[in-house]
Amino acid sequence: xxxxxxxxxxxxxxxQPVLQNVTLTVPSGSRTSVxxxxxxxxxxxLRLIAGFDxxxxxxxxxxxxxxxxxxxxxxxxxxxxxxxAQDGALFPHLxxxxxxxxxxxRTAQRSARVAEVAALVAIGSTLLGxxxxxxxGGQQQRVALARALAPEPEVVLLDEPFSALDTGLRASTRxxxxxxxxxxxxxxxxxxxxxxxxxxxxxxxxxIAGGRISQAGPPAxxxxxxxxxGIAEFLGDAxxxxxxxxxxxxxxxxxxxxxxxxxxxxxxxxxxxxRPAQLTIDVESTFPNATVTGVQAVGSKLDxxxxxxxxxxxxxxxxxxxxxxxxxxxQNARVSVAGGxxxxxx
Amino acid sequence: xxxGRLRPSLLLVAVAVLAVIMLLPVGYVxxxxxxxxxxxxxxxxxxPKVGELLVNTVLLVVLGVPVTxxxxxxxxxxxxxxxxxxxxVWAVLLAAPLAVPAFVSSYGWVSAxxxxxxxxxxxxxxxxxxxxxxxxxxxxxxxxLDPALEESARALGLGxxxxxxxVVLPQLRLAGWGGGLVVALHLLSEYGxxxxxxxxxxxxxxxxxxxxxxxxxxxxxxxxxxxxxCLILLLGESVTRGTARYSRVGxxxxxxxxxxxxxxxxxxxxxxxxxxxxxxxxxxAASLLRWLSIGDPWSQRELPxxxxxxxxxxxxxxxxxxxxxxxxxxxxxxxxxxxxRFLEGSSYLASSLPAIIIALGLVTITIRVVPALYQSVFTxxxxxxxxxxxxxxxxxxxxxxxxxxxxxxxARSLGRSPLVARAQVxxxxxxxxxxxxxxxxxxxxxNELTATLLLAPSGTRTLATQFWSASSSVAYSxxxxxxxxxxxxxLPSVAILFLQTRKRVR
Numbered sequence: 001x002x003x004x005x006x007x008x009x010x011x012x013x014x015x016q017p018v019l020q021n022v023t024l025t026v027p028s029g030s031r032t033s034v035x036x037x038x039x040x041x042x043x044x045x046l047r048l049i050a051g052f053d054x055x056x057x058x059x060x061x062x063x064x065x066x067x068x069x070x071x072x073x074x075x076x077x078x079x080x081x082x083x084x085a086q087d088g089a090l091f092p093h094l095x096x097x098x099x100x101x102x103x104x105x106r107t108a109q110r111s112a113r114v115a116e117v118a119a120l121v122a123i124g125s126t127l128l129g130x131x132x133x134x135x136x137g138g139q140q141q142r143v144a145l146a147r148a149l150a151p152e153p154e155v156v157l158l159d160e161p162f163s164a165l166d167t168g169l170r171a172s173t174r175x176x177x178x179x180x181x182x183x184x185x186x187x188x189x190x191x192x193x194x195x196x197x198x199x200x201x202x203x204x205x206x207x208i209a210g211g212r213i214s215q216a217g218p219p220a221x222x223x224x225x226x227x228x229x230g231i232a233e234f235l236g237d238a239x240x241x242x243x244x245x246x247x248x249x250x251x252x253x254x255x256x257x258x259x260x261x262x263x264x265x266x267x268x269x270x271x272x273x274x275r276p277a278q279l280t281i282d283v284e285s286t287f288p289n290a291t292v293t294g295v296q297a298v299g300s301k302l303d304x305x306x307x308x309x310x311x312x313x314x315x316x317x318x319x320x321x322x323x324x325x326x327x328x329x330x331q332n333a334r335v336s337v338a339g340g341x342x343x344x345x346x
Numbered sequence: 347x348x349x350g351r352l353r354p355s356l357l358l359v360a361v362a363v364l365a366v367i368m369l370l371p372v373g374y375v376x377x378x379x380x381x382x383x384x385x386x387x388x389x390x391x392x393x394p395k396v397g398e399l400l401v402n403t404v405l406l407v408v409l410g411v412p413v414t415x416x417x418x419x420x421x422x423x424x425x426x427x428x429x430x431x432x433x434x435v436w437a438v439l440l441a442a443p444l445a446v447p448a449f450v451s452s453y454g455w456v457s458a459x460x461x462x463x464x465x466x467x468x469x470x471x472x473x474x475x476x477x478x479x480x481x482x483x484x485x486x487x488x489x490x491l492d493p494a495l496e497e498s499a500r501a502l503g504l505g506x507x508x509x510x511x512x513v514v515l516p517q518l519r520l521a522g523w524g525g526g527l528v529v530a531l532h533l534l535s536e537y538g539x540x541x542x543x544x545x546x547x548x549x550x551x552x553x554x555x556x557x558x559x560x561x562x563x564x565x566x567x568x569x570x571x572x573x574x575x576c577l578i579l580l581l582g583e584s585v586t587r588g589t590a591r592y593s594r595v596g597x598x599x600x601x602x603x604x605x606x607x608x609x610x611x612x613x614x615x616x617x618x619x620x621x622x623x624x625x626x627x628x629x630x631a632a633s634l635l636r637w638l639s640i641g642d643p644w645s646q647r648e649l650p651x652x653x654x655x656x657x658x659x660x661x662x663x664x665x666x667x668x669x670x671x672x673x674x675x676x677x678x679x680x681x682x683x684x685x686x687r688f689l690e691g692s693s694y695l696a697s698s699l700p701a702i703i704i705a706l707g708l709v710t711i712t713i714r715v716v717p718a719l720y721q722s723v724f725t726x727x728x729x730x731x732x733x734x735x736x737x738x739x740x741x742x743x744x745x746x747x748x749x750x751x752x753x754x755x756x757a758r759s760l761g762r763s764p765l766v767a768r769a770q771v772x773x774x775x776x777x778x779x780x781x782x783x784x785x786x787x788x789x790x791x792x793n794e795l796t797a798t799l800l801l802a803p804s805g806t807r808t809l810a811t812q813f814w815s816a817s818s819s820v821a822y823s824x825x826x827x828x829x830x831x832x833x834x835x836x837l838p839s840v841a842i843l844f845l846q847t848r849k850r851v852r
Contacts, residue, residue, distance in 0.1 A: 050755070076758040077764075081759060085756060089755070091757075103759075
């Protein structure tokens with residue numbers, strides 16, 4: 001078993017706290033993504049697990065054996081933890097094949113294993129003799145993954161492996177990588193600043209902000225029930241409206257909504273989370289509740305700005321519609337909400 | 347910290363020790379000045395002879411630097427931005443004088459026109475030898491300059507000459523001033539070229555003083571004045587460089603620039619280039635060929651020995667310099683910070699001072715403190731390290747930067763201990779830079795004259811010192827083979843410099 005357990009990890013760099021009391025369990029064979037803005041400490045977390053740095057406090061253990069914490073610290077090269085850096089970090093003076101076999105013991109059936117992992121990440125045998133600079137960015141990332149997987153590590157760490165790739169290549173490389181990880185059944189941690197990437201990557205998503213894990217759980221559950229309004233906004237387009245709660249329902253300028261999850265800490269002003277997918281904007285309604293003040297096309301979406309009621313704050317709604325020409329500034333519209341809301345302190 | 351990893355603090359201490367060693371010689375000269383005291387020094391500094399030297403030296407800089415800037419920037423513009431016929435050939439030829447050591451070029455002139463001398467002769471020889479130091483950075487700047495800037499200026503209604511004056515020239519300011527200040531430092535520190543035509547500057551006077559009073563206070567006094575002049579120039583350079591940023595903003599490949607049509611000015615430009623190159627290369631080459639054809643200079647007994655001794659000293663200097671540069675470059679690239687930058691800057695400062703001051707400091711220090719090291723191989727090699735360290739540093743910094751620490755980490759995560767990771771990944775990657783740095787230092791050391799003359803063990807014969815003893819005793823024919831070998835030794839480093847300059851930034 002290779003369950004990775006982090007307990008109370010704290011790390012300071014240059015006198016500044018980078019990680020504070022981080023606790024996280026990654027079950028054996030599962031995939032966890034850690035998502036946060038730059039400077040949130042997510043890369044430092046990976047470096048501690050890989051053994052490039054030591055935590056100030058806390059413990060890291062893998063399959064019950066302590067890797068770091070207390071008096072003992074297993075050096076990076078004896079941890080059996082694979083690591084794929086942001087740019088792949090392929091050795092420029094070695095060919096693809098030499099890169100992949102770099103971590104294999106001399107006694108191993110090296111050529112067979114190289115062919116095996118190359119096939120796993122869809123690197124054809126014609127590429128094996130090339131040098132890293134002769135590969136595309138996506139190929140480099142897949143070779144880097146093959147190199148990390150070759151010695152059969154118990155855990156693989158991926159540090160923003162797709163961020164250097166352009167949009168089209170990113171999606172296809174990500175699919176190839178996830179497939180390879182699934183087949184090898186290795187415990188994986190992915191670090192990213194991309195919410196969609198984090199939510200689509202695996203079994204668990206952990207949100208990190210200011211050096212602390214603010215929420216962790218299955219992606220669907222976390223997206224459905226963000227524990228704070230900040231997390232809700234971080235995870236995707238969010239519309240937060242002032243609301244009052246009574247009789248088990250939330251009342252906003254758009255009407256009354258059932259409460260899906262309640263995070264009110266005390267009495268006082270509250271706000272309700274609505275996702276754009278819950279909204280419909282009807283400009284032909286005979287019972288308008290809003291005025292359209294601006295319409296801006298953003299690719300496949302319309303950015304519709306509406307003001308709710310008299311003197312209400314303008315609300316910007318990313319709206320997907322098949323008939324964008326029907327919307328224009330000055331129209332009266334009825335904005336309605338399907339489903340429940342999540343309530344937070346304002 | 348993982349075991350086996352060299353702690354930055356240990357490295358820092360090592361580099362600090364190296365920086366102190368680098369600054370020791372010049373520090374000693376200055377310390378002696380203080381020790382002797384102003385009452386003793388004042389009459390040595392304020393005397394008619396020093397006034398004359400000061401006038402000569404200042405005139406040399408004040409007149410010579412603008413001329414080199416004019417020649418260098420003008421030449422660069424002609425080959426990079428005009429329709430001049432044969433631009434590629436001219437581009438190479440204009441850099442070629444750098445391969446002729448200034449004292450060899452001076453020998454070419456004085457052996458052709460024995461009456462040459464004075465400020466006129468000094469200016470002629472020095473500007474011809476040193477204008478490439480402005481030309482090369484100017485070419486590099488013009489190549490990196492985004493043509494879109496010039497095109498925008500044209501689109502805004504400026505004519506070609508006004509575009510040059512208002513857009514191109516300001517961009518060349520850095521290259522012009524930077525190159526000019528490097529030329530000024532060379533003018534201050536040049537010994538051989540001026541001594542051959544009997545033109546007195548501070549540097550030649552220090553050598554004369556040294557030979558007559560043997561590192562007495564007079565030589566130290568002159569050395570302090572010279573070091574002061576150099577420090578003023580170095581300060582000037584760092585101020586001009588400032589925080590100005592002239593590089594291309596934005597990405598994408600730069601396009602070829604629009605070429606200015608020369609039209610009827612073409613014959614004039616060609617004639618100017620021919621005159622310049624005849625003076626800079628033609629005259630020294632013709633003299634050299636003439637002296638080579640007289641008698642049988644290749645059969646001198648000392649020639650093979652000089653080649654072997656030069657190779658030995660230069661190779662030792664190259665290896666030691668690279669070994670000294672390695673920790674400094676490693677620290678500044680891998681552990682950047684204020685203190686490492688300060689230490690690196692101190693090493694550069696020591697290297698920027700004239701070889702004569704470094705040599706004088708080493709002579710003084712060895713005689714007074716460790717007489718056993720006076721005129722020993724150790725001291726010559728130390729001088730080479732101090733003089734040529736920047737060549738190795740530049741090369742090594744680039745090399746280490748291309749071997750990022752993330753590669754070592756990747757190797758560690760694949761089961762290599764930190765030391766093995768460094769040996770298997772980083773070492774192969776920086777090997778070319780180590781080789782290039784050592785080559786540049788070795789080639790420079792093989793041509794070094796001033797410090798070698800003062801510091802080498804008696805009986806040492808290098809190509810430069812043999813050339814010197816022959817040419818200064820007017821045995822021009824005997825000097826010719828050494829001159830040819832010295833030029834041959836300069837060619838590779840000039841070629842490397844030239845190719846680096848021409849590299850387009852992508």
